[in-house]
Amino acid sequence: xxPLPSFVRSVENRSAWWLRLARLDWQATAVFILPFFLYxxxxxxxxxxxxxxxxxxxxxxxxxxxxxxxxxxxxxGKVWSWLxxxxxxxxxxxxxxxxxxxxxxxxxEYILRRLKVEPWLRLGALGLLATAPYxxxxxxxxxxxxxxxxxxxxxxxxxxxxxxxxxxxxxxLPIFLMTISLGNHMATVLLxxxxxxxVLTSQPDQLKKWRxxxxxxxxxxxxxTVFLVLPLRYASQPLFNYAGEYDAAGVFHPVNLMRFSxxxxxxxGQSFAGQMFGYQLSELWPQVAAYGAQLWTAFxxxxxxxxxxxxxxxxxxxxxxxxxxxxxxxxxxxxxxxxRVVDKDTMYLPxxxxxxxxxxxxxQQLALWLQNLVQPQLPPWLLRGVAIxxxxxxxxxxWSLVDRSADWSTxxxxxxxxxxxxPNALVLGWWDTVPAVQYLQLVEGQRPxxxxxxxxxxxxxxxxELILSQLDERPIYINNPSMALLxxxxxxxxxxxYKLERRLVPLP
Amino acid sequence: xxxxxLRTIVRALFALVILLAGVxxxxxxxxxxxxxxxxxxxxxxxxxxxxxxxxxxxxxxxAFTGSGFPAHKPATVFVNGRYLGRVMTDGQGMxxxxxxxxxxxxxxxxxxxxMEVDMNASATQGFTLREDAPLVWAPAGFMGRLFVFGExxxx
Numbered sequence: 214x215x216p217l218p219s220f221v222r223s224v225e226n227r228s229a230w231w232l233r234l235a236r237l238d239w240q241a242t243a244v245f246i247l248p249f250f251l252y253x254x255x256x257x258x259x260x261x262x263x264x265x266x267x268x269x270x271x272x273x274x275x276x277x278x279x280x281x282x283x284x285x286x287x288x289x290g291k292v293w294s295w296l297x298x299x300x301x302x303x304x305x306x307x308x309x310x311x312x313x314x315x316x317x318x319x320x321x322e323y324i325l326r327r328l329k330v331e332p333w334l335r336l337g338a339l340g341l342l343a344t345a346p347y348x349x350x351x352x353x354x355x356x357x358x359x360x361x362x363x364x365x366x367x368x369x370x371x372x373x374x375x376x377x378x379x380x381x382x383x384x385x386l387p388i389f390l391m392t393i394s395l396g397n398h399m400a401t402v403l404l405x406x407x408x409x410x411x412v413l414t415s416q417p418d419q420l421k422k423w424r425x426x427x428x429x430x431x432x433x434x435x436x437x438t439v440f441l442v443l444p445l446r447y448a449s450q451p452l453f454n455y456a457g458e459y460d461a462a463g464v465f466h467p468v469n470l471m472r473f474s475x476x477x478x479x480x481x482g483q484s485f486a487g488q489m490f491g492y493q494l495s496e497l498w499p500q501v502a503a504y505g506a507q508l509w510t511a512f513x514x515x516x517x518x519x520x521x522x523x524x525x526x527x528x529x530x531x532x533x534x535x536x537x538x539x540x541x542x543x544x545x546x547x548x549x550x551x552x553r554v555v556d557k558d559t560m561y562l563p564x565x566x567x568x569x570x571x572x573x574x575x576x577q578q579l580a581l582w583l584q585n586l587v588q589p590q591l592p593p594w595l596l597r598g599v600a601i602x603x604x605x606x607x608x609x610x611x612w613s614l615v616d617r618s619a620d621w622s623t624x625x626x627x628x629x630x631x632x633x634x635x636p637n638a639l640v641l642g643w644w645d646t647v648p649a650v651q652y653l654q655l656v657e658g659q660r661p662x663x664x665x666x667x668x669x670x671x672x673x674x675x676x677x678e679l680i681l682s683q684l685d686e687r688p689i690y691i692n693n694p695s696m697a698l699l700x701x702x703x704x705x706x707x708x709x710x711y712k713l714e715r716r717l718v719p720l721p
Numbered sequence: 722x723x724x725x726x727l728r729t730i731v732r733a734l735f736a737l738v739i740l741l742a743g744v745x746x747x748x749x750x751x752x753x754x755x756x757x758x759x760x761x762x763x764x765x766x767x768x769x770x771x772x773x774x775x776x777x778x779x780x781x782x783x784a785f786t787g788s789g790f791p792a793h794k795p796a797t798v799f800v801n802g803r804y805l806g807r808v809m810t811d812g813q814g815m816x817x818x819x820x821x822x823x824x825x826x827x828x829x830x831x832x833x834x835x836m837e838v839d840m841n842a843s844a845t846q847g848f849t850l851r852e853d854a855p856l857v858w859a860p861a862g863f864m865g866r867l868f869v870f871g872e873x874x875x876x
């Protein structure tokens with residue numbers, strides 16, 4: 214056979230490209246690319262603080278995180294960290310969150326398609342989710358929340374696919390996703406009541422088949438394998454380990470993750486049990502109101518009415534699916550409203566995702582109501598304009614609230630501490646001080662002579678004994694000296710920490 | 722035709738009300754003004770001390786709630802670093818107490834209240850006594866030990 218001349222082949226190649234482009238799902242591409250671009254523009258440029266520094270350091274140094282262990286994040290984060298996206302590991306892990314947010318939104322697009330929401334209104338509903346202040350903010354730093362929402366959207370989507378064709382294998386997928394999701398965030402248990410409701414009401418007969426149980430059991434077992442990350446990492450004796458406690462000699466005693474009891478202690482988050490349902494009844498109303506205000510802000514006011522309408526319409530149209538979404542929403546909202554921690558505002562993202570689905574359905578219902586008016590084309594276009602306009606307004610209003618693209622503060626603080634402290638110093642601090650310093654030490658190799666201890670990992674009595682026993686032997690720095698400590702030592706500011714020096718005469 | 726028009730108008734109005742329902746709440750909800758950044762959450766997992774009002778007139782009562790402390794432990798309460806008294810934390814590591822401020826004009830100014838169980842479980846929260854601030858009282862039903870100090874801080 215005679216080969217075609219090169220110019221003919223190039224025309225053929227070009228037309229094949231055009232064909233591929235023409236076949237591309239542009240709506241889905243836009244729902245993924247536009248928010249990802251927005252997040253990339255506003256992304257934190259390097260290591261971020263608090264949990265973010267802990268997660269990044271643990272991923273990069275093959276370390277272990279505090280309860281609830283987050284083995285799935287450690288695993289998939291490690292794979293992501295191998296991608297040659299930047300020389301700065303902190304930036305790479307921040308970008309991971311942005312990617313996972315975009316994946317969440319993409320799955321939201323497919324959920325709304327199934328609910329027969331038209332493209333512009335889907336974009337409007339998901340756009341408000343993408344630009345909600347806390348959703349946006351959590352997409353810019355290394356955190357577990359966007360992996361959680363991506364898995365949650367995947368669970369909902371795979372449950373919907375299962376009802377199209379209820380085979381055992383199709384049911385195994387959401388069960389597998391839910392089980393591995395427990396390895397990212399234990400709040401996945403808050404999805405269980407809704408999922409059980411959906412399965413029981415949609416196809417109760419399926420549960421009589423042994424194949425369904427066999428597939429479900431296999432999915433659970435496969436999903437649980439993610440927890441093997443914990444004993445495997447423990448066995449390698451990682452330098453960065455937040456699952457354990459320091460003693461009065463400054464020696465770290467890790468929780469034994471080769472034993473089931475140790476893994477169970479870690480993954481069930483028993484150290485945070487005191488904060489769960491931590492409000493008295495009289496304190497609860499302000500928390501409910503604060504959540505309402507946060508939801509209102511997230512969906513820029515315009516999304517509240519249509520969201521409620523979507524809840525009603527969807528529940529009337531498909532009470533099984535309506536029950537699934539409502540139970541997930543309520544379980545998450547009630548749990549976190551009652552969770553007494555400073556950063557709980559960042560934890561409501563699952564409820565935002567559900568609200569965005571309701572919002573899409575609500576927008577669609579409004580479009581249907583407006584369709585038959587005298588000017589049949591005008592009102593739906595007006596509604597589309599409002600939906601897209603709200604997203605643009607949200608971008609404009611929230612940009613300055615969430616933009617972290619110039620935030621080098623965490624690196625600067627940590628570098629200042631390492632530059633200021635004397636050789637062989639002991640640095641004690643909370644989450645806003647220590648994890649970022651440890652990142653510089655373990656990931657970038659700076660100042661290995663300095664010992665850093667997160668005060669979260671040392672009991673008060675042990676810390677007192679440690680400080681008082683070593684005060685004359687090595688330089689000791691602390692981020693926030695207590696009253697009891699100030700009776701024994703003076704505190705001289707050194708950068709963002711204080712250097713402790715023994716008082717000649719302790720205060721009474 | 723008239724009936725169709727009426728139905729159309731009602732439907733359009735209903736849609737408009739739903740669309741703008743959230744907007745009607747604008748006067749009642751404050752949008753966040755500060756950037757959402759890590760300093761907002763810097764106290765995460767550390768003990769926390771909350772006060773129900775940040776300022777009040779002379780003679781005001783300030784209701785404090787400590788949380789995230791070790792459970793069932795005695796905690797010392799300080800005002801500007803001076804001993805004020807002790808409270809016990811409950812099973813959830815929480816404790817409540819009320820600070821009764823002095824009435825003398827000499828006492829105007831800022832006060833830092835510290836609740837401390839041990840060297841590593843300490844939290845501070847303040848209030849300011851101002852002439853032009855309203856008199857505030859502990860919320861109804863708020864239970865907790867009452868601490869009183871005069872215009873001269875306890876030694």
